[in-house]
Amino acid sequence: MKPTISKAMIRRKIREVLNIRPGFGxxxxxLLEAVNELTGGGVSLQxxxxxxxxxxxxxxxxxxxxxxxEETLWFITPEGIAQQSI
Amino acid sequence: MAAKKRxxxxxxxxxxxxxxxxAKLKNLAAEDQETLWILLHPTDSTVPAYTLxxxxxxxxxxxxxxVAKSVFSEWHAWYAxxxxxxxxxxxxxxxxxxxxxxxxxxxxQELEDYAQFVFTxxxxxxxxxxxxxxxxxxxxxxxxxxxxxxxxxxxxxxxxQKDEVIAQADRKLKMLEAxxxxxDALEAKAKEIKAAGGLSxxxxxxxxxxxxxx
Numbered sequence: 526m527k528p529t530i531s532k533a534m535i536r537r538k539i540r541e542v543l544n545i546r547p548g549f550g551x552x553x554x555x556l557l558e559a560v561n562e563l564t565g566g567g568v569s570l571q572x573x574x575x576x577x578x579x580x581x582x583x584x585x586x587x588x589x590x591x592x593x594x595e596e597t598l599w600f601i602t603p604e605g606i607a608q609q610s611i
Numbered sequence: 612m613a614a615k616k617r618x619x620x621x622x623x624x625x626x627x628x629x630x631x632x633x634a635k636l637k638n639l640a641a642e643d644q645e646t647l648w649i650l651l652h653p654t655d656s657t658v659p660a661y662t663l664x665x666x667x668x669x670x671x672x673x674x675x676x677x678v679a680k681s682v683f684s685e686w687h688a689w690y691a692x693x694x695x696x697x698x699x700x701x702x703x704x705x706x707x708x709x710x711x712x713x714x715x716x717x718x719x720q721e722l723e724d725y726a727q728f729v730f731t732x733x734x735x736x737x738x739x740x741x742x743x744x745x746x747x748x749x750x751x752x753x754x755x756x757x758x759x760x761x762x763x764x765x766x767x768x769x770x771x772q773k774d775e776v777i778a779q780a781d782r783k784l785k786m787l788e789a790x791x792x793x794x795d796a797l798e799a800k801a802k803e804i805k806a807a808g809g810l811s812x813x814x815x816x817x818x819x820x821x822x823x824x825x
Contacts, residue, residue: 546696549730
């Protein structure tokens with residue numbers, strides 16, 4: 526059985542991905558791909574969304590809806606960068 | 612929560628905080644990380660690539676860092692992602708510059724949006740990127756058409772305003788012509804009266820009234 530990845534790990538990896546080139550927003554699809562690359566796979570879209578929601582509620586990340594692409598882009602906030610550096 | 616116990620030891624005498632395992636490699640200088648990556652993925656096909664164990668031994672020897680295999684793999688995945696995003700960022704910035712040169716009147720926000728578009732399309736899978744690029748192009752064409760429509764509407768309004776000005780000038784000209792005709796008529800009448808030998812008080816009153824109307 527494949528070991529499950531902890532919620533804390535997913536939350537941290539989300540911030541880690543967003544912290545690379547923080548000036549550019551990342552789509553949910555890309556985040557899922559990147560988080561799976563960093564954790565070795567096994568993170569579902571629902572788990573990623575839970576992680577995004579948690580980070581958002583802690584103001585570690587922010588979102589922006591891109592009208593033209595009709596996609597939500599995610600960015601790390603200064604609080605998120607600080608949390609990531611601990 | 613219990614209060615933090617005071618040790619009385621000054622900060623510089625306390626042991627250094629524990630370094631996060633995954634931060635050891637990520638905190639190496641950019642050139643050192645690049646060297647490590649090249650050792651694992653040589654650009655020259657004739658040079659054999661380092662195995663994970665050999666790379667770990669290199670790190671221990673070179674930087675005096677002992678890292679677990681899992682930490683090393685984690686760094687490897689992170690660095691690969693980093694390189695991918697770096698390439699995407701470079702293309703985004705180049706495209707932004709090119710777009711700015713082609714559209715010197717483009718607003719800063721528009722340039723930022725464009726760079727973001729390119730970055731997103733570069734980080735997506737190939738097929739998605741293609742569709743994304745097409746979508747972006749389509750949106751740009753749409754926006755250009757909208758802008759051109761706005762310019763045409765503006766010009767139409769300008770033409771309508773000019774037509775209005777011309778019509779006003781036309782009306783003014785007609786009024787002036789009418790006024791000139793009335794003046795001519797008065798002049799003719801005055802000459803007629805002078806020839807007849809003078810003005811009666813009634814005729815004078817009529818002329819005065821007409822002059823007041825002009």
